[in-house]
Amino acid sequence: MVYFMNGGTRMLELKNVFFNVVDENGEERNIIDDLSINFEKGKLYVITGPNGGGKSSLAKVIMGISEASKGQILLDGEDITEKSITERAKMGIGYAFQQPPRIKGMTVEDLLKLAHGGDLPKEDCCQYLAAVGLCSKEYLTREVDNSLSGGEMKRIEIATLFARDLKVSIFDEPEAGIDLWSFGKLNESFQKMHEEKDQTIIIISHQERILELADQIIVLEDGKIKTSGSKDEILPEILNQVNGTVCEIQGKAVYNG
Numbered sequence: 700m701v702y703f704m705n706g707g708t709r710m711l712e713l714k715n716v717f718f719n720v721v722d723e724n725g726e727e728r729n730i731i732d733d734l735s736i737n738f739e740k741g742k743l744y745v746i747t748g749p750n751g752g753g754k755s756s757l758a759k760v761i762m763g764i765s766e767a768s769k770g771q772i773l774l775d776g777e778d779i780t781e782k783s784i785t786e787r788a789k790m791g792i793g794y795a796f797q798q799p800p801r802i803k804g805m806t807v808e809d810l811l812k813l814a815h816g817g818d819l820p821k822e823d824c825c826q827y828l829a830a831v832g833l834c835s836k837e838y839l840t841r842e843v844d845n846s847l848s849g850g851e852m853k854r855i856e857i858a859t860l861f862a863r864d865l866k867v868s869i870f871d872e873p874e875a876g877i878d879l880w881s882f883g884k885l886n887e888s889f890q891k892m893h894e895e896k897d898q899t900i901i902i903i904s905h906q907e908r909i910l911e912l913a914d915q916i917i918v919l920e921d922g923k924i925k926t927s928g929s930k931d932e933i934l935p936e937i938l939n940q941v942n943g944t945v946c947e948i949q950g951k952a953v954y955n956g
């Protein structure tokens with residue numbers, strides 16, 4: 700299925716991208732199945748859909764953590780299909796993991812500075828932490844290790860993407876493990892980021908409040924686009940469809956996840 704939108708500047712283009720794995724029976728499975736998507740500059744996309752649909756796999760293929768089996772990926776017109784994770788990061792793609800890795804011996808302040816790629820005044824560090832609902836006084840000197848809870852780690856990682864100057868930011872289920880208050884703060888921060896920066900923002904999420912932020916919604920199922928379009932077209936359709944299977948985690952989740 701080809702999914703192109705008219706108008707805006709192409710920032711990230713996927714052309715007939717596949718990600719195949721060989722399962723335990725020795726059979727090939729298309730986790731990402733011939734995806735062609737054009738992510739435009741300055742737009743906010745929310746990718747949603749049932750668990751196991753291939754959302755995280757897609758994010759990893761874009762970031763270069765997983766290698767596309769076939770197809771082409773372009774960033775700002777340049778072919779990045781063969782580029783490494785580091786090269787893609789330098790070129791301006793950032794990815795906040797569904798489950799962030801931890802780095803012992805590094806403080807939260809160091810991590811934010813590293814993400815920013817240069818010295819970052821303390822006040823700015825504090826601002827980025829506040830944007831994810833964390834009090835900087837308590838966190839700047841903390842180590843990014845197992846002493847942080849899953850939710851804290853997740854928010855710190857999101858803050859590092861806010862601290863970077865990126866072309867494309869990908870957030871994988873930012874709501875996971877985050878309390879309602881912080882979730883509200885995070886939502887505001889995404890909105891602010893979208894208003895103030897000309898970045899392409901891709902958020903993988905099940906949350907209705909995040910879906911509300913989208914310019915475009917893409918529903919991914921079995922590695923393919925099930926539906927896609929503007930928020931006004933797609934959101935009522937999704938809410939209607941999953942009516943009855945909605946689960947309450949924090950706020951309202953539109954897919955069980």
Ligand SMILES: Nc1ncnc2c1ncn2[C@@H]1O[C@H](COP(=O)(O)OP(=O)(O)O)[C@@H](O)[C@H]1O
Pocket residue numbers: 720730749750751752753754755756757
């Ligand atoms: N490296 C891999 N090897 C085998 N199976 C994988 C691999 N990566 C992902 N999968 C499978 O691909 C499917 C999609 O996974 P994922 O992208 O994590 O889905 P989502 O993020 O939409 O929940 C799942 O069935 C998962 O088990």
Ligand SMILES: [Mg+2]
Pocket residue numbers: 754755756797871
């Ligand atoms: Mg996932």
